[in-house]
Amino acid sequence: xxxxxxxxxxxxxxxxxxxxxxxxxxxxxxxxxxxxxxxxxxxxxxxxxxxxxxxxxxxxxxxxxxxxxxxxxxxxxxxxxxxxxxxxxxxxxxxxxxxxxxxxxxxxxxxxxxxxxxxxxxxxxxxxxxxxxxxxxxxxxxxxxxxxxxxxxxxxxxxxxxxxxxxxxxxxxxxxxxxxxxxxxxxxxxxxxxxxxxxxxxxxxxxxxxxxxxxxxxxxxxxxxxxxxx
Amino acid sequence: xxxxxxxxxxxxxxxxxxxxxxxxxxxxxxxxxxxxxxxxxxxxxxxxxxxxxxxxxxxxxxxxxxxxxxxxxxxxxxxxxxxxxxxxxxxxxxxxxxxxxxxxxxxxxxxxxxxxxxxxxxxxxxxxxxxxxxxxxxxxxxxxxxxxxxxxxxxxxxxxxxxxxxxxxxxxxxxxxxxxxxxxxxxxxxxxxxxxxxxxxxxxxxxxxxxxxxxxxxxxxxxxxxxxxxxxxxxxxxxxxxx
Numbered sequence: 001x002x003x004x005x006x007x008x009x010x011x012x013x014x015x016x017x018x019x020x021x022x023x024x025x026x027x028x029x030x031x032x033x034x035x036x037x038x039x040x041x042x043x044x045x046x047x048x049x050x051x052x053x054x055x056x057x058x059x060x061x062x063x064x065x066x067x068x069x070x071x072x073x074x075x076x077x078x079x080x081x082x083x084x085x086x087x088x089x090x091x092x093x094x095x096x097x098x099x100x101x102x103x104x105x106x107x108x109x110x111x112x113x114x115x116x117x118x119x120x121x122x123x124x125x126x127x128x129x130x131x132x133x134x135x136x137x138x139x140x141x142x143x144x145x146x147x148x149x150x151x152x153x154x155x156x157x158x159x160x161x162x163x164x165x166x167x168x169x170x171x172x173x174x175x176x177x178x179x180x181x182x183x184x185x186x187x188x189x190x191x192x193x194x195x196x197x198x199x200x201x202x203x204x205x206x207x208x209x210x211x212x213x214x215x216x217x218x219x220x221x222x223x224x225x226x227x228x229x230x
Numbered sequence: 231x232x233x234x235x236x237x238x239x240x241x242x243x244x245x246x247x248x249x250x251x252x253x254x255x256x257x258x259x260x261x262x263x264x265x266x267x268x269x270x271x272x273x274x275x276x277x278x279x280x281x282x283x284x285x286x287x288x289x290x291x292x293x294x295x296x297x298x299x300x301x302x303x304x305x306x307x308x309x310x311x312x313x314x315x316x317x318x319x320x321x322x323x324x325x326x327x328x329x330x331x332x333x334x335x336x337x338x339x340x341x342x343x344x345x346x347x348x349x350x351x352x353x354x355x356x357x358x359x360x361x362x363x364x365x366x367x368x369x370x371x372x373x374x375x376x377x378x379x380x381x382x383x384x385x386x387x388x389x390x391x392x393x394x395x396x397x398x399x400x401x402x403x404x405x406x407x408x409x410x411x412x413x414x415x416x417x418x419x420x421x422x423x424x425x426x427x428x429x430x431x432x433x434x435x436x437x438x439x440x441x442x443x444x445x446x447x448x449x450x451x452x453x454x455x456x457x458x459x460x461x462x463x464x465x466x467x468x469x470x471x472x473x
Contacts, residue, residue: 129314129318130320132276132281132314135307138306138309138384139335143335152321
């Protein structure tokens with residue numbers, strides 16, 4: 001049944017798919033995960049701060065982001081961010097924002113909501129004696145968080161954070177709706193140019209599957225090692 | 231050194247954990263706080279360095295009012311050592327890092343200075359060779375001795391002990407008490423919540439007996455063990471000394 005398929009199209013487009021497509025996908029994944037983790041941690045700290053207003057604002061943000069489909073947020077940001085930028089800076093025309101910046105901001109904002117829930121659980125998993133001991137030694141709130149609570153929370157949650165990053169890696173393919181050349185976008189461009197849709201989408205699936213599988217397997221091994229250390 | 235005047239504390243509107251508690255600990259004095267569980271003794275000692283807020287009365291520590299909103303609490307706490315029932319070493323840090331962290335970040339000591347101080351104290355509690363290990367690799371008694379060294383590294387003016395031996399296996403209790411006895415012998419001001427009556431009769435100057443959030447008895451050691459005035463203290467002593 002494969003006789004009419006031309007798998008050579010894959011070989012010919014490999015450099016384009018990986019140098020351009022996969023590089024973009026991995027860069028976007030890494031930067032979004034990092035940014036999402038930083039903002040997510042801040043949101044988690046806001047929710048656990050004990051200041052009711054701060055907690056409510058953070059809670060609303062998380063609920064809001066988690067109730068919207070990602071594709072919608074991507075679109076919405078792409079079209080709205082220039083106007084928000086214009087409004088913020090008081091410029092006379094909409095601020096031009098590149099596709100990469102726009103999608104990066106979107107993913108950071110979106111992932112922050114998910115990472116914040118993970119970090120919140122991580123912080124709550126630390127017994128109350130730990131911050132008490134840090135305070136008793138004279139550490140301030142921020143020192144206690146920075147040196148005692150967050151490192152432990154991060155370590156406890158590392159497998160979950162990495163699993164969420166694997167999901168993020170797959171989700172970045174949605175930027176293809178903005179005609180960005182990520183890995184899927186690149187595959188799709190080649191597919192349409194050469195009329196080889198089945199081959200290219202099949203190949204893209206195999207690549208996503210392989211990378212995600214290896215990553216999940218590594219996370220499981222890491223998890224086993226962490227549980228032994230403790 | 232430590233002064234509590236008419237301290238009241240509530241958990242919620244209906245449950246009063248501390249009722250009009252008044253006492254003081256003079257410089258160089260060792261005061262043992264005992265009483266049945268739930269009597270508020272741990273809560274009382276946690277109020278001294280404001281780990282727990284109070285709702286009435288006042289607490290004065292080395293001339294500074296603890297429950298004054300203007301007080302720089304982290305600074306005040308850094309001058310008082312505290313040892314917890316469950317040790318509370320930082321599990322993600324090695325022993326030497328546990329000893330150095332607050333010295334460097336709170337007192338601003340250099341790493342070498344903190345390291346030297348930490349090793350000296352670790353040697354003093356007999357655990358020098360464990361400096362590179364993680365807390366989970368040590369026994370409970372060893373962890374508690376590290377916790378004492380960690381508190382001493384801050385050069386505290388007084389030490390608070392919150393049931394330091396309650397979570398330990400019996401054979402490890404004495405190694406921790408030995409360190410505390412030494413410390414008392416050096417003239418450290420100490421407030422100790424404990425059930426170890428042997429320790430109390432050996433090194434305490436005064437014993438405070440608490441029940442249901444009240445300080446029922448506050449007496450010199452010999453008076454307390456000789457003939458406690460209150461019924462409740464007599465009952466408690468007869469129960470605890472029975473075996």
